[in-house]
Amino acid sequence: MASTDTRGGADDGGASPPPSSAAASSNGSPNGSPNDLEGLEAGLDALETHTASRVPFGRLLLDKVLPPVVAVVIVLALWQLAYILEIKPHYQLPGPLDVWNALADEWYKGTILGVVWNSVSRGALGFAASLAIGTPLGLIVARVKPVRAAIGPILSGLQSLPSVAWVPAAIIWFGLSDATIYTVVLLGAVPSIANGLVAGVDRIPPLYLRAGQVIGATGLRGVRHVLLPAAMPGYISGLKQGWAFSWRALMAAELIAKSPELGVGLGQLLETGRVYQDMPLVLGAITLILVVGIGIELLVFAPVERRVLRSRGLIAGAR
Template identity: 45%
Template sequence: MATDLGTAERTITGLDALDLADRTATPRGARVWAAAWPKVLALGLAVGLWQVVVWSGWRPEYILPAPATVAAALVDLVRTGGFWSSVVNTAGRALSGYSIAIAIGLVLGVAVARIRVLRAAIGSMITALQTMPSIAWFPLAIVLFQLSEQAILFVVVLGAAPSIANGVIAGVDYVPPLLLRAGRNIGARGWRLYRYVIGPASLPHIVSGLKQGWAFCWRSLMAGELLVIIPGRPAVGTSLEQHRGLSEYPEMMADMIVILVIGLLVDAVFGAADRAVRTRWGITENR
């Protein structure tokens, strides 16, 4: 058993080495530019459209500021110490809630996927929870935990965990029966079957579920920081609401850009993980 699995792992490692050799044949600068220019073009088009709308006079410029005005406000915002405290607090909440959601989602997903009674009992409930808007949980969260960190964490976990669980369930469901039989024939049983067969085969769906779970986590967190303002705990969402209340619209839009950029950076991490999984599976070529 151990010998067979070791041989398989060495074979995969050898294939990865061949993939790496193919990757290094293409200049790194060309690969970076090929990945970057569509994003730069999309950004330029978005900023250009924004400027055209401002020039059209659809709304007064003090309500809908120009890109240059917002860019100046963003620079000023980044230079303040309170900005980084807000980013750190928001990132800490996101990591805490997302980590708990991963633990719950993975355990729940595996249990529901492998236990028929459990699937019949709560399988559809997980999907129902996933489709429920996160904002709808806040009245209950505030009743249970008052205006506190726990209220925000409660909604973040409820927003992210069902998506992660559904990703695990889909991954386990789509493992080919032939692959399971092959694993059992070489002696994979119990946790070894999950470690060497079901886990790797489910990985594309699991990564997709993790990515979707992060999206729900981030949306839930921003909604929470808009609604639950905790004194002495600055946050990006809280800053957004405060600037709106003070009619500081350039600063408000600068906060929105910060939220967007953080989301894009995390999405890039998941994108890299997804490409690595697809490459390992031979679904896409390295570029």
């Protein structure tokens, strides 16, 4: 009888779990119900999900359009103020209206569109050739260690070398021809594109490469389906820098290499203004060079970069 009481007491004491244990069980412990675990997983999924909502048109104008417009207005106001105060003589520092009139004169002559097109077409063709050369070169340098040890420092040195330094050599090699201009563009853009791709490949988690090997993505298939997609953010950065370097190299080549056979580009227009001491034309050509460079960046590279980063969850979804 006593033993029965003892056993019953022991059963009573050990049968009921402590309150804290019961609470832990009901709050999603390993002993919790499946519904609790499903709720926890759903909450974690919700935290990882970016909800894309459409921003009102007014807010879009306020956030995206108004800041650059205000910046341009401020620059023009300061420029006009410097003109009024005559910080420099008017023939050295013309006002914004004088520059506008100089560009309007070129427009009425029917030459301005041809000048811009000559430079843009040269820049686009030179950049396309740089892309075709720099991409495989970057892949080889990134994946083949002996090649990287031999060529990597040379690419970095070429990237830091001003493109204008190649113009005299290119003129001696090819004379006053399109080959001279494209040579300077290639030497300016290829190192940047290759180094950007190398940097992108270096940032790929090794797990991605091993997973690609497991599923049979090796050789060119691995490059297409694993290596290039994973390295895309760094590659896009290299493309942006490559375009900037190719545009600068093109302007340097056009500024120095002048010939009737080459036609007139923005660089030649800039040099014409210098020769005739036409400062409004000089500033107008500089403005056009700046506008084209910014326009290509905003219309081509910025949307591609946003799409790539968004697809990897590095920025919020489109709004």
